[in-house]
Amino acid sequence: MVDDTLLSMLLEAENEFISGEEISRRLSISRTAVWKKINKLRSLGYEFEAISHKGYRIIVSPDFLDPLTLTNAIHTTVMGSKVEVIKTTFSTQEDARRRAEQGAAEGTLIIAEEQTGGKGRLGRKWFSPYGKGIWMSLILRPQQPLKFASQLTLLTGVAVCRAIRQVTGLEVGIKWPNDILIQKRKICGILLESAIEDNVMRYCIAGIGISVNVDDNDYPDELKTIATSLKIESGSTVNRTLLIAAVMEEFETLYQIYQQKGFRPIINLWEALSLNLNEEVIVHSHQGIQEGIAVGLDSSGALLVDMGMGEIKPVISGDVKLK
Template sequence: MKKDDEKDYTLLDMFLENPGQFLSGEEISRRLSISRTAVWKQINKLRQAGYDFEAVPRMGYRMTDAPDQLRAEELIAGLSSEQFGRNVVILESTTSTQEEARLLAEQGAAEGTLVISEEQTGGRGRMGRKFHSPRGKGIWMSLILRPEQPLHLTQQLTLLTGVAVCRGIQKATGIQTDIKWPNDLLLSGKKVCGILLESAAEDDRVRYCIAGIGISVNLKEEDFPEELRPIATSLRLAGGQALNRTVLIQHIMYEMEVLYKLYNEQGFQAIASLWEALSGTIQREVKVQSQRGVVTGVAIGLNPSGALLVKVDGDIVPVYSGDVEFHTR
């Protein structure tokens, strides 16, 4: 494995050193001391990793597109946050960044530690659902938080994360997403980002939380499985161009840190106001499937714990968890 990888990098280096130029198979074969067949195999491997090549007879290969590769030094160098994201682990592939972050948290990793993976092979969404996380196309990451607050207020951090990601996307790309309660981000009604806040507690004391953030950044239509196409989209599909993931992560880390400080200093009210302003859920007719049954009514805001307040006939019902469907009469 190791030896193959080293050869890949050398082939890649040749193209990176000669941007826009054709390199003949013969030249590559000679310089890397590998067969012509091996050159062709390695080109295909790079294609699978997200690189594109034009192949022209008697001219050779020219690199036409390179993937947006996440690199820790580059990410850290551009961070505006003081702590969040500065301790960062970037993986090529993992089952789930939530699991990786949980192991780190159990081992005592500091608040603000960030785990990113280019690909998740078993990405998880809410309620045990799968989360589609193809290689190099999105931001699949998990941030460790160690809030000094009782467990029963954890829902507030879920909402805070939604606000921070929404603002980070807006600042990095100009794209304005809607927050759907509790924490999906939508573009024209299609999901572009999922958030999953997992927590571990002793009695009412939070040991740590892990904010899982999955953003479909540069996926094209064909990168989504067919069943997701009617309900999912990406920032690229909405904005028309590929976006720099590093810059997006930097903005999100900054927004997370700023809002988290605000929350710790001033409490939930400021976050709730931001959430209500950014949410596409408020003042709409909703049908919520919760653990305690179905609630249908008009969403009117958040209660002080972060529950969604739904006006049902004359009553106001707090909903703590569940799935929202928008209701049209």
Template sequence: MSTEGLVQLFGRYPDQYVSGELMSQELGVSRTAIWKQIRKLESAGYEFEASTKLGYRLAYAPEKLDSERLTDLMETSRFGKKISFHEQVKSTQDIARELAESGAPEGQLVLAEEQLGGRGRMGRSWVSPQGKGLWMSMVMRPNVPIHCAPQLTLLTAVALCRALKRHTDLPIGIKWPNDLLVNGKKISGILLESAAEDERLKYIVAGVGLSVNLTEADYPEELLDKATSLRIQAGRVWSRKAIMAAFLKEWETLYDLFLQEGFRPIASLWESLSVTLGKPVRFITPQGELTGVPIGLEDSGAIRVQREDGSVTALFSAEMGEPLP
């Protein structure tokens, strides 16, 4: 018996409990075999409600991602037009970097149903369970100097935030530099890694992890007060394909604007979406801790912080803590 056969059986009884006896009869296998297949489906992102008297009800079936249908949804000219799809990977960043080194075109996307070693900024791990999020990396080849790389990190955050706000109506905002928050909890991770040649960017691999349909049960207990998903916040399931298409369209639009007009229009959009500007906060920098009020972005992408003595410091690399009381 395959998991596919079990899914098809539940499809014949939508929103109903199916007894172990009925499943055994229809599929011609033991109840133990059925239980093992249900465990496999749960590890693949399916969710079941169990009742001692009634059996099992399929509560959630993950929307499958496939490159052909995704390509049909794209309203872009480059981003996501070529997709390398994987069921399970250690990290989409590693695969995208290999593709970039071998000459993959701008817009080449690596997409996975599950990451075993997803990572974010500062080397942190990222929870990437199967079938419930968008775990992707894309090759970018901007003809700009090396120092523009941080600007593209901020641009990616702006594109994702704008697309999600439009698609979900949730109160999503940006915490510097690129964390997306809903009600103070993080829903995405963005990591850009670059390679340079002759003082110009050779390529950038932009990694994005978005928690779409995760439930609280998908997170380690220690992350529940810090991390969330679109599903948890909205109380409903979302189409990953529709969200991805909306994001790539916004991302390409802002990227083209950046190439034509520079970073200032992107900086203005970032400032309008920030949830941390104007609030006292503690920064952890390579030189030590610093307290001040972030007041805006430099054209370089650095954040301007006003100190208690009125002086203004530009920070390029720092970890922003929670707003101070």
């Protein structure tokens, strides 16, 4: 593992140099020992600028997810304030659920480099190859009536969409309820699972899967035409640590707005990012298949679809296809 004390010191300094002398003094170790520790970090993929009389600063962090690097990068109070990184797991949703049952606090974030049984909505699988994406689950403990569960789904979509736009500049948008697309291809899936006791929400796990640096030839054939990645679309590797931090920060901001001012401001932000609004949609639900034009969200988070003849129908669950 990484030597936390030295790395933490260097990460906290951000772009400032720290001299070998200062490191030696603060860690109570010899200059030779400092040098050895710096080399240890180099072997893990960190790169440093080293200037005589000024000292060291980190210029490249390796492309693996490290709890300490993440914690330093995430500037929030609650969301992502505790981060756990797992190399390979079946499903971060399941891991987060276990932590939540054990009493983990709101904002606890579980991230994996790889999921072998990644879950999507409606029992679908989620492709989660090693080191290529952000496969993570955030524990929430919202104090709100049950009927607002779907509002949190939409809020999460807005937070992730805004974070991706901010970090990559890509014009990603939201397909109701919670897919994030670019050029009609999926770049991110969101799954909110809640545990209810009687009629009280005990906790909610927001699962977020972002295909960050997945390459075209990583995808199995059946996904090639419907999925893409931030790297494929932008042409360059995207720093996952920065993107995770941006998602946590956006989420925390929106969650505070939501708790203080209700769902209306979230609807406005959602509609601004929506790919469905004023577009023809095909609604697949357990009531069958119907066509109409999406006209907005209602206060519960249902998609309002104009079915023609002035009939506006709220779609509560199901799938929506862009025509």
